[in-house]
Amino acid sequence: MCSKVYFLDIQTFSGNFKLFENILLKEIKIDEKFNKNDIIGVKIHFGEKGNRAYIKPVYANWFCDFLKRKGYKPFLTDTNTLYKGMRSNSVDHLDNAFFNGFSYFPVIIADGLRGESYVKVEKELDILKEFYIGADIFYSDGLLFLTHFKGHELTGFGGSIKNMGMGCAAKRGKLVMHSNLTPSVDRDKCKGCFKCLKWCNVNSIKNVGGLAEIDKNICVGCGLCLEICDYKAINIDWQIESSIMQKKMAEYAKISVEKKPSVFVNFVMDISPVCDCYPYNKNPIAKDVGILFSDDPVALDRASFNLVCERTGYDPFKKTHPSVDSLIQLEHAEKIGLGTNEYELVQIT
Numbered sequence: 001m002c003s004k005v006y007f008l009d010i011q012t013f014s015g016n017f018k019l020f021e022n023i024l025l026k027e028i029k030i031d032e033k034f035n036k037n038d039i040i041g042v043k044i045h046f047g048e049k050g051n052r053a054y055i056k057p058v059y060a061n062w063f064c065d066f067l068k069r070k071g072y073k074p075f076l077t078d079t080n081t082l083y084k085g086m087r088s089n090s091v092d093h094l095d096n097a098f099f100n101g102f103s104y105f106p107v108i109i110a111d112g113l114r115g116e117s118y119v120k121v122e123k124e125l126d127i128l129k130e131f132y133i134g135a136d137i138f139y140s141d142g143l144l145f146l147t148h149f150k151g152h153e154l155t156g157f158g159g160s161i162k163n164m165g166m167g168c169a170a171k172r173g174k175l176v177m178h179s180n181l182t183p184s185v186d187r188d189k190c191k192g193c194f195k196c197l198k199w200c201n202v203n204s205i206k207n208v209g210g211l212a213e214i215d216k217n218i219c220v221g222c223g224l225c226l227e228i229c230d231y232k233a234i235n236i237d238w239q240i241e242s243s244i245m246q247k248k249m250a251e252y253a254k255i256s257v258e259k260k261p262s263v264f265v266n267f268v269m270d271i272s273p274v275c276d277c278y279p280y281n282k283n284p285i286a287k288d289v290g291i292l293f294s295d296d297p298v299a300l301d302r303a304s305f306n307l308v309c310e311r312t313g314y315d316p317f318k319k320t321h322p323s324v325d326s327l328i329q330l331e332h333a334e335k336i337g338l339g340t341n342e343y344e345l346v347q348i349t
């Protein structure tokens, strides 16, 4: 069984939002998924303060306005992060969202002031059997995922599956997904600059004899220090740890939309090497592709990945993160029934 993915190519897309409306109404048939007055969570990443690659607010505004015009009640939403930054509690998170331009429609941080507001879902999947989903996402009537498709330091690329899995989990759920991730410092490479100390949210990195050392009993596996170290002195066992994390993330993604009507949109543009959680940007690793829509997040991510590789001429995610097999998330997502890797690409002009 193959799923349809609707594609607006950046090379021909003139910015005509009427095409978005046609896809949502005529192809995705959003009216058959959502009921009038449904409260719809529009799940998005607001971007860390200082980041510039996140989805532009004008798109979020258009989607919320469209939903409102059709008789639904949209709210923009995300959950708090594990690591220190401007999105680890709801007050800072809202401040950050407004600063980055998301101020026109209601914004609700779905897992409460400090991540304590969640719903526990019990369901036995391949690896996990308990899930902790941000309460306001769980209690919404439907979800529209607006996802920035880009590189990711832990999963190779981050697309809809990541926005759903990691993005809908409350802090407790994020901890579960990261729990196998235990970085360590290569003392031969460490220069003792201690940049990593300042970024670790839980103070698990110490100065031991002038070099960094991670206390594995305190570390929560958020992965932030892996990217922060300029000398590549912090590492994990990628073969095992990324693989398990991707599988757990796919399982969380499945639970986040269980019995809930959902629509997925990938913005395959500004393809940065790492996620939008960093307060800066490095140069894009691939050419812009366009905007893709589907009601199957697996087909959508697979199509986005394939188009990026085709347009770039190689796999830029593998080139940027050579130790990560980013396709594990897609394979596991299909295995547990979230969607299919088989798709038909429908070009919209």
Ligand code: SF4
Binding pocket: 185, 189, 190, 191, 192, 193, 194, 195, 196, 197, 211, 212, 228, 229, 230, 231, 232, 233, 234
């Ligand atoms: S950032 Fe890297 S080089 Fe600097 S102290 Fe930490 S591990 Fe060592």
Ligand code: SF4
Binding pocket: 083, 183, 199, 200, 201, 202, 203, 204, 205, 214, 218, 219, 220, 221, 222, 223, 224, 225, 226
């Ligand atoms: S040591 Fe690294 S992975 Fe562990 S909590 Fe600190 S920043 Fe996160």
